[in-house]
Amino acid sequence: MVLNKQITKQISALNRICRGPGAVKLPNDITGLKLQFKYQNSNGHMGAKKFWRETLPQIQFHNPAIPMAVIRTEAATVEENQTIPATLLVRYSNGEEKSLDIKEKHSSVILNEFIQLTKAQKVAEKDIPYLREFANMN
Amino acid sequence: MVSFTSSIRYNTIKRSSLLAGYNSVSSRPAIILPLTRSYAAPAQTNRRAIEGQVSKELAKKKEAARMMKLRAETKTYTNTPLYFDVPTALRFIRASEVGSPVNQTTINMTFRLVAEKGTAMLQGSIPLPKPLRQTKICVFTSDERLAKAAKEAGAHLAGSTEVIEAVKKGEIDFELAFATPDVMGQLGPIARALGPKGLMPNAKRGTVTDAATILEQVREQSGAVTYKQKADTLSVTVGRVNFTDAELARNILTISQHIKNQSKTVKSKKPVLIGKTILSSLRSPGIVISV
Numbered sequence: 001m002v003l004n005k006q007i008t009k010q011i012s013a014l015n016r017i018c019r020g021p022g023a024v025k026l027p028n029d030i031t032g033l034k035l036q037f038k039y040q041n042s043n044g045h046m047g048a049k050k051f052w053r054e055t056l057p058q059i060q061f062h063n064p065a066i067p068m069a070v071i072r073t074e075a076a077t078v079e080e081n082q083t084i085p086a087t088l089l090v091r092y093s094n095g096e097e098k099s100l101d102i103k104e105k106h107s108s109v110i111l112n113e114f115i116q117l118t119k120a121q122k123v124a125e126k127d128i129p130y131l132r133e134f135a136n137m138n
Numbered sequence: 139m140v141s142f143t144s145s146i147r148y149n150t151i152k153r154s155s156l157l158a159g160y161n162s163v164s165s166r167p168a169i170i171l172p173l174t175r176s177y178a179a180p181a182q183t184n185r186r187a188i189e190g191q192v193s194k195e196l197a198k199k200k201e202a203a204r205m206m207k208l209r210a211e212t213k214t215y216t217n218t219p220l221y222f223d224v225p226t227a228l229r230f231i232r233a234s235e236v237g238s239p240v241n242q243t244t245i246n247m248t249f250r251l252v253a254e255k256g257t258a259m260l261q262g263s264i265p266l267p268k269p270l271r272q273t274k275i276c277v278f279t280s281d282e283r284l285a286k287a288a289k290e291a292g293a294h295l296a297g298s299t300e301v302i303e304a305v306k307k308g309e310i311d312f313e314l315a316f317a318t319p320d321v322m323g324q325l326g327p328i329a330r331a332l333g334p335k336g337l338m339p340n341a342k343r344g345t346v347t348d349a350a351t352i353l354e355q356v357r358e359q360s361g362a363v364t365y366k367q368k369a370d371t372l373s374v375t376v377g378r379v380n381f382t383d384a385e386l387a388r389n390i391l392t393i394s395q396h397i398k399n400q401s402k403t404v405k406s407k408k409p410v411l412i413g414k415t416i417l418s419s420l421r422s423p424g425i426v427i428s429v
Contacts, residue, residue, distance in 0.1 A: 061233035070237025
């Protein structure tokens with residue numbers, strides 16, 4: 001049965017949340033993530049924004065127990081605009097914090113470095129829900 | 139056809155008016171005859187009336203068919219790829235709200251109600267086990283024991299003279315007010331301040347009652363969420379993303395049970411049914427859940 005456009009749009013929106021390169025399972029000793037960057041995209045903060053918008057929902061979907069905060073700061077002056085850092089902070093249960101510099105980096109590069117840092121495992125295909133555009137209606 | 143009759147009428151009127159003065163001298167009844175011919179219109183209006191009846195019947199049939207389809211859909215609405223159980227739905231919602239300010243992440247539940255046209259709309263309030271916010275309630279009473287009990291039950295303000303004095307100064311820090319009958323005499327001076335805001339206690343609205351009813355109302359209303367049906371949908375706020383799964387599940391259960399009970403009390407020929415129910419938040423796609 002062919003579904004109407006409204007439903008196919010929703011299906012692709014749901015698939016975008018649960019499927020993709022960000023479908024990774026983080027180790028148990030990670031207790032939190034913190035992403036910090038500017039409101040302005042200039043000076044290498046676009047990758048961080050794209051990482052937040054496209055990849056972070058996928059990571060959150062497969063790690064529902066880990067709180068993920070996004071803090072964006074407003075750059076008031078030209079100097080601030082150039083100097084505010086973009087970082088991804090990983091918190092561990094023993095109080096340790098590891099930070100990743102994500103300035104001037106593409107969102108896919110950020111994800112690769114994040115996976116290397118945390119040793120996250122890819123989620124098996126069979127564990128990811130997949131919504132098909134052509135459903136078998138009984 | 140129309141132009142023909144109108145031309146006849148025009149001619150006859152013209153001629154008859156011209157000849158009006160001569161009628162007494164030499165009567166010409168033959169000229170008046172075409173007038174009767176110009177009354178051919180009733181046949182047309184009849185046809186129109188019949189056509190109107192037919193289209194009305196068709197519309198009725200179409201409406202009945204639409205209602206049949208909607209009624210059937212209330213049993214099969216979960217048969218869609220967008221259907222998930224509540225925990226998975228919440229996982230999707232939390233993922234799509236990642237990194238957003240908490241106060242912008244309210245989760246809504248939208249019911250589709252299937253009812254005959256002209257049926258009374260559902261509206262009211264539901265006391266939630268885990269409310270989003272406490273409604274600020276004020277209780278006007280001279281009974282100190284009641285004031286203490288009301289504050290314990292969730293009232294923001296309670297008392298008589300000190301609360302009334304504060305309102306006189308212009309400090310109105312509440313959204314709902316109750317009063318016991320004994321302080322109603324003292325409320326006269328502040329009626330002008332409270333009245334326009336709809337906060338003046340009134341026996342007709344049930345906000346001037348005895349102590350037991352006030353306590354019960356305070357308990358119910360302090361953590362209640364209000365809802366109002368619009369057209370054939372009804373949307374109720376469930377909670378926020380930072381609530382736990384158990385808290386949200388309890389709220390969802392309370393709301394769906396309340397709406398089910400409420401829909402049974404509506405007076406109409408056929409029962410009001412609950413159709414497609416969707417759980418969604420500001421940034422998430424709508425996810426179908428079963429209630």
